[in-house]
Amino acid sequence: MNGMRIKPLEASKLHAAAKALYEAGGRVQFAYAWSPHGSGTEVRYICAVPDQQDFDVWTVAGCSLPSLAPVVPLLGWYEREMTDLQKIKFSGHPEPYPLVLREDDSTRINGSLKSYPPTNGHAHLPAIETRDVQQLPFGPIRADVVESAEFTFFYIGERIIYYQPRLFFKHRGMESCFQGQRPDHAVVIAERVSGVGTLAHALAYCEAIERAAKCTVPPRAQALRVLLAELERIYNHLHYLGHLCHTTSLKVGEAQGKLLEEKAKQLIARLTGSRFLRSLLTPGGLRRDLTPDRWLGAGLEALRQEFVAYVERLEASESHLDRLITTGPLPARIAFDQGATGPIERASGLDRDLRRDHPYAQYAELPLAVSTLKEGDAYARERVRMAEVEASFILCQRVLLLLEPGPIRTECAPPPLSQGLGWAEDPRGSLFYAVHIGGDGRLARVKIKSPSFSNWRAFPFTVHDTNMMDYAINEASFGLTIAGCDR
Numbered sequence: 130m131n132g133m134r135i136k137p138l139e140a141s142k143l144h145a146a147a148k149a150l151y152e153a154g155g156r157v158q159f160a161y162a163w164s165p166h167g168s169g170t171e172v173r174y175i176c177a178v179p180d181q182q183d184f185d186v187w188t189v190a191g192c193s194l195p196s197l198a199p200v201v202p203l204l205g206w207y208e209r210e211m212t213d214l215q216k217i218k219f220s221g222h223p224e225p226y227p228l229v230l231r232e233d234d235s236t237r238i239n240g241s242l243k244s245y246p247p248t249n250g251h252a253h254l255p256a257i258e259t260r261d262v263q264q265l266p267f268g269p270i271r272a273d274v275v276e277s278a279e280f281t282f283f284y285i286g287e288r289i290i291y292y293q294p295r296l297f298f299k300h301r302g303m304e305s306c307f308q309g310q311r312p313d314h315a316v317v318i319a320e321r322v323s324g325v326g327t328l329a330h331a332l333a334y335c336e337a338i339e340r341a342a343k344c345t346v347p348p349r350a351q352a353l354r355v356l357l358a359e360l361e362r363i364y365n366h367l368h369y370l371g372h373l374c375h376t377t378s379l380k381v382g383e384a385q386g387k388l389l390e391e392k393a394k395q396l397i398a399r400l401t402g403s404r405f406l407r408s409l410l411t412p413g414g415l416r417r418d419l420t421p422d423r424w425l426g427a428g429l430e431a432l433r434q435e436f437v438a439y440v441e442r443l444e445a446s447e448s449h450l451d452r453l454i455t456t457g458p459l460p461a462r463i464a465f466d467q468g469a470t471g472p473i474e475r476a477s478g479l480d481r482d483l484r485r486d487h488p489y490a491q492y493a494e495l496p497l498a499v500s501t502l503k504e505g506d507a508y509a510r511e512r513v514r515m516a517e518v519e520a521s522f523i524l525c526q527r528v529l530l531l532l533e534p535g536p537i538r539t540e541c542a543p544p545p546l547s548q549g550l551g552w553a554e555d556p557r558g559s560l561f562y563a564v565h566i567g568g569d570g571r572l573a574r575v576k577i578k579s580p581s582f583s584n585w586r587a588f589p590f591t592v593h594d595t596n597m598m599d600y601a602i603n604e605a606s607f608g609l610t611i612a613g614c615d616r
Contacts, residue, residue, distance in 0.1 A: 131340040132550035133175075133186045140194050143174075146187060147200045154179045156465070157197070159561060159578035160207040162215045166546065166568065170215065174204075175550065175561065175578075182487050184550060196222040203468030206586050226253040229297045254281060254293060261285055269298045276611035284597055292592040294585060299615040307575035312338045312543055312564070313412050315572055319562070320407050322577060323612045325368075328361040328406040329555035330562075334575075336489055337551030337562040338412040341543035349535040350414035351491040356421065356528045358490070358553065359521040361406055364393040365556035366514045366521075367436070369608050370443070373511060376605040377452040385439055389432065396428045413541030426529050433522040440515050453508035457591035457603035460505060467587040470580050471558025472513045473607060477505035483554040495527055507606035514608075545570050555580050557608055581613030 138146060147157065158175045165171055172194060174187040196219035198205040208219045209228035257264070268279040277298040283291040303322050307315050319334035320327045332354060339346060346354075371386025394404040400421055401409055409416060443449060459469065464477040474481060482499045484492040500516030502509040543549065543566045551562045558580030567573035588607050592600065 131343070131548060132183055132337070132552070133548070134183050135186050135188060138187045138189050140189055140191060143187070143189060143195055143197055144200055147197050150176055150178070151200065157201045157204060158184065158559065159576075159583075160197075160204055160211070161563065161576040161578075162211045162217055163565060163574040163576070165565075166573070170217065172211065172217065173563070175563070177487070184487070186550070192216065193218045193220070195220050198223055202466045203583065203586060206582065224253070229300075255283075255291060257283060262290065269295075276615075278611050282597070282600075287597045289592055289595050289597055289600070292589050294589060296585060296611055296614045301615060304575055304577060307564075307572045310572050311570075312341075312566065312572060313541070315575070316411060317408075323579065323581075323610060324405060325365055325610060326361070326555045326557070326560065326579075326613075328357050328409070329553045329560050330577075331406075331410040332358060332490070333551040333553040333555075333560045333562045334564070335410050335412045335551065336553065337549040337564040338543055339541055339549070340551060341547040341549030341564055341566060342412070342541045344413055344539055344541040346414050346490075347536045347539060348491070349418075349533060350537045352528050352532050353415060353419055353421075353537070354410065354490040355492060355495065356525055356532075357401070357406055357409060359524045359528075360393070360397050360400075362521045362556045363432075363518055363525075364390050364397065365608075366518045367393055369514055369605075370439075370511065373453075373507075373602070373605050374443070374449065376602045377449045379443075379446055379449045382439075382443055382446065382449060385442075389436060389439060392432055392435070396425065396432065399428075400425060411538065411541075414536075414538030416538075418537045421529055421532070426526060429522060429525055433519075436518060436522075450508065452599070452602050453511060453606070454506060456507040456599050457595060457606060458504065458506045459587060459591045461503070463590050464505065464587060467590060468583040469558075469587040470583045471555065472510055472517065473558065473584050473587065475499065475501045476509035476513045478503040481559075483552050483559050487552060489552065491528070495524055497524065507602055510606045510608075542570070557581060557610070557613075558583060579613035581610045584609055585614060 155176055155178045158177055160172060160174045162170055162172045169190060170192050172189045176185040176187065178185050196208055198208055199221065205224055206228055208222060209224065211217045212219060213227050213229040262283050262285055265282040266279060269277040279295040281293045282289055306318050316331050316334055319330045322330045367386055367390035371383045371390060374382030374386055397406060398404045400419060459477045461478040464474045464479055478501055480499060480501050485497050485499055498520045500513050502513055545566060545568045547566045549564050553560050560580055561578040563576040564572060565574040584607055591603055
C-alpha cells in the first residue's frame with residue numbers, strides 16, 4: 130500500500146462527502162494541487178477516516194471548485210494557498226483574499242513564486258468604527274532571532290479585541306527544491322525544511338518514498354527510527370519548557386529547562402554525531418547503523434530523573450502557574466474545526482496521535498500513552514508536553530531493551546509514475562509528505578503539510594478578548610515555528 134486510498138470525486142459531490150466524513154468523526158488533514166504529468170490540474174484532499182490506517186484521498190479535477198472552507202474551516206488556508214500559487218478558484222470562500230502572496234502580486238512560475246514583492250499595502254483587516262480602539266502593527270522584523278512575521282493587534286487599554294497574524298514573508302522554495310531530484314538524494318532537503326524537526330521531516334519523507342516503492346524497512350531500522358524520533362521529541366519539549374519559563378519571567382526555570390535540552394542533545398550527538406539528527410535516514414532504512422550500548426540507557430535514566438525534579442519545581446512555582454492557568458483557552462470544537470494538531474489539540478481534549486492511530490516505523494509494537502486534557506489553556510499545553518516527555522523516555526528504554534541485531538537498510542527505488550504518502554507525529558503535531566514520481570524516476574511533486582501551518586491557523590482564536598500582557602506567554606505555549614509555513 131502507498132498509504133492512500135484514491136477516490137475520484139466530482140466537484141458537485143465535495144460538500145456531501147465532507148459532511149459525511151465530518152459526521153463520522155473523520156477529518157480532512159490537508160489539501161494540495163498538482164498537475165498529473167502535464168494532464169491538467171488536480172486537487173487532492175487527504176482525509177483521516179476513523180479506524181482506518183491508510184488515508185482516503187479525494188481527487189477532483191479542474192481549476193474552479195466550490196470552497197469547502199464553510200464546511201471544513203481548516204481548509205481555508207490550503208484553498209487560499211492554492212489560489213495564490215496555482216491560480217485555482219474556490220467559489221464561496223469566506224476569506225477570498227491572498228494568504229501567501231501580497232495582494233498586488235502575480236509573479237508565479239510553475240506553481241511557485243519566483244520572488245516575493247516588497248511588502249506593500251495591508252492585509253485584509255476589519256473596519257474600525259470607534260476612536261477608542263487602537264491599532265498596533267508589530268513586525269515583520271522582531272527582536273532577537275525570532276522569525277519574520279507581522280502581527281496586527283486591535284486593542285482597548287490592555288484588552289485585545291482582534292488579532293491577525295501575517296506570515297509568509299520568506300519564500301524558500303522548499304517544495305520546488307524537490308522537483309527533479311533523485312528520491313534517495315532529496316532526504317537532505319527534507320531535513321532542512323524545519324531545523325527543530327529534522328528527524329520528523331526526514332522520516333515522513335522516507336515513509337512516503339518507501340510506500341511509493343512498496344519496500345519493507347528492516348525491523349532494526351524501524352526500531353532505531355522510533356528511538357531517534359523520541360529523542361527529538363524529548364529535546365524539543367525541554368526547549369519548549371525553558372522558553373515558556375522565559376515568557377513568564379521564571380529565569381531559573383528557563384535556565385534549567387535549556388540545560389536539560391543541552392544534555393539531551395549531547396546524548397544525541399554521542400549516539401549519532403549530529404545534535405540535530407541529520408544525515409541518519411535514507412529511503413529503505415538508515416544510512417549507517419547505530420550502537421546504543423548500555424551508556425545510552427543509563428544516560429537517559431539520569432536525564433529523566435533530572436526532568437522529574439524539574440517538573441516538580443515548576444509545579445511548585447506559583448508565579449509561573451498563575452501566568453499559565455486560564456491563559457489562551459482553545460475550546461475543543463474550535464481546535465477540531467481549525468485543524469489544531471499535536472499537543473495543542475490534545476490539550477483541548479482531542480485524542481489524536483499519528484503514532485497510535487496510523488502507526489508507522491515500529492510504533493504499532495510499542496505501548497504508547499497519549500496524554501489529553503480538556504482545559505485547553507496554556508497550562509494544559511505545558512502539562513501535555515510534560516507527559517509526552519515522560520512517555521518518550523519510556524519508549525526509548527523499551528526500544529533499547531528490545532533492539533535486535535540485523536540489517537539496517539534495504540533497496541528502495543520507487544518506479545516511474547508512482548506515488549506515496551508519508552507521515553510522522555512531529556513534536557509539534559501531524560506532519561505529512563505527499564510524493565509523486567515522474568516518468569524519469571525523479572521527483573515530480575512533493576507537498577509538505579507541517580504542524581505549524583495547522584496550529585497558526587488555530588492560534589488567533591485564543592488571542593481575541595485576552596490581555597496584551599499575556600500574548601507572549603500564549604504564543605510560546607503553542608510552540609509555533611514560522612519556518613513550517615514559509616516554505
